[in-house]
Amino acid sequence: MSEFVIELVDVVKRFATPEGNEVTAVDHVSLQIRHGEFFSLLGPSGCGKTTSLRMIAGFEWPTSGEVLIDGKPMGRTPPFWRPVNTVFQSYALFQHMTVFQNVAFGLEMDKTPASEIKHRVGEALEMVKLSGMERRKPRQLSGGQQQRVALARALVKRPKVLLLDEPLGALDLKLRREMQIELKTLQEQVGITFIYVTHDQEEALTMSDRITVMNRGKALQTGSPVEIYERPNCRFVADFIGQANFFAGKMLAFDDQGARVAIPALQTELIGQPVGNLEPGQAVAVSIRPEKVRIAQEPAFGSNSVRGRVIHTTYIGSNTHVLLELAGGVRINAWEQNKISTLDPKAYFLPGQEIWANLFPENVLILPED
């Protein structure tokens, strides 16, 4: 058994457009996915995540590079010979069949004995909490239930890997949250590797063991949710996952607390954490997340404390979102947690208030400019 259940080795996929041009949907992507992992492909629409998934399923073949399943190169193996199953975004349920027939379909194609089919379909439907719905037609079910049928239909075949293409995209927010937890629980229960395609960063962070962030056909960063959020390796990842304030800067020098960058707009220097290979003199993007900006009456860290003024506040219960204007007219967002229960409006900041924004070096990330 190979260490990785799925490997993409330098995979490229080009499509011909109807106008006769060529588009590169997936651009030299390499991925290694371990057994039993909940792995997400995250990125904006058109980033190549769905195409990557479809190449694993066998609906598309790479223009160059290789997809390996359990160590075996797949080449042009058609979908019906691959030990993976897909949950489609549109569910793709067979409308002319009952729930039972839908779930049994894959087993019947494998010529599984009828008694075993009955047993396994029952098991699968129980797993997705649809027992008793066997004789319904898909159109008699709600969106969430159809989703579960699609899930049961794929899981009943006990694939090595389950591929999920934005499976919760069509559900409303509340149901989506519930299904996120359910999917994660289910994955831990069955122990099958899940590869999950989504454009919803919160969904990816909540559910995944590891995430690959993609943009314009390239895999930008692979890592755990914490790594992706706390140490994004480029401006795009920092911007796409959560929120971030950015300053344009220029690398000056490394020192014992990280590196120093000049920020012309703030007319100051900041000390922060360099990510990746940076060289002095290089143009960089300096980022700090809103919840990591500390607002105070006093400066607390040399040049990393910047004078500013409150422009606008939004009270949202657990937090107050504060829009600050710093020296040189640069505006940034700061989120202050409301840790004390009080009715005093001053506790939630007032527009016009003069403050210090403390950008502590451990919270400031210095990223290569895209």
Next chain:
Amino acid sequence: MLWMGGVYLGSLATLLLNSFFYLDGFTGLVVRRFTLSTYQQLFTPSNMDIVFRTAGMALAVTLATIILAFPLSYYMSRYASKRQKGLLYLAVLLPLWSSYLVRVYAWKLILAKEGILSWFISHAGAQGLLDALLSNPVIGGSSLSLSPIGIFVVFTYVWLPYMILPIHAALERVPRSLLEASSDLGAKPLQTAWNVILPLSFPGVVAGSIFTFSLTLGDFIVPSVLGNSSFFIGQVVLSHQGTSGNIPLAAAFTMIPIVIMIVYLLIARKLGAFEAL
């Protein structure tokens, strides 16, 4: 709309009413009095012969058009490029632009004893096969153009577009993701065709067969141009209401295709053909 419906249903009702009158044999006049004697006349063996012949032909033509139309429609909806699809559409629709009569007479020449088809068959060395077919008492005749085989060929040709178009429309509506799901679940292409594509395009097949079946049931031109002396329903209706003035019997004959179609539609509905519409 209401007015159209009124005219349409009104004439059908008149037809039904007329079929319960009878023709006085002496005077040759229609007697407007309720009777079932016309239907008694209809259910005589010679008339039932005509009914079965017509229905059998309609069934055969329908089956043949399904068999011919399905692969073509499938190719058009799945594999053809935009350009090919346009050309195929044109090829399917172009015959409908020329007169139906012209096409039927053209076929008479093609199928005639000295026609191009017979010439081709004899040069291909299949004369024996053709003779064997023509000597069959049920479907044969003196030549292709004067036999039920000829009628069958021409019917199949003229109604084929009416089968291709609805099947093609139904196939176009089968989402690609369903085919991918089927393949993903382990179905080989033929299994996908049988288990997914065929059931989902069934409404198209039913729609097409309604066309081919009812058009064949009612047609009187093809059998009179090409056939031998055995009659079809359309011809009988024409001769009864025209030459012999037996409007009640013509009306009774007309009821047969209507009843057959109603039964057919009910069966189709029972089979779930209209669920996916």
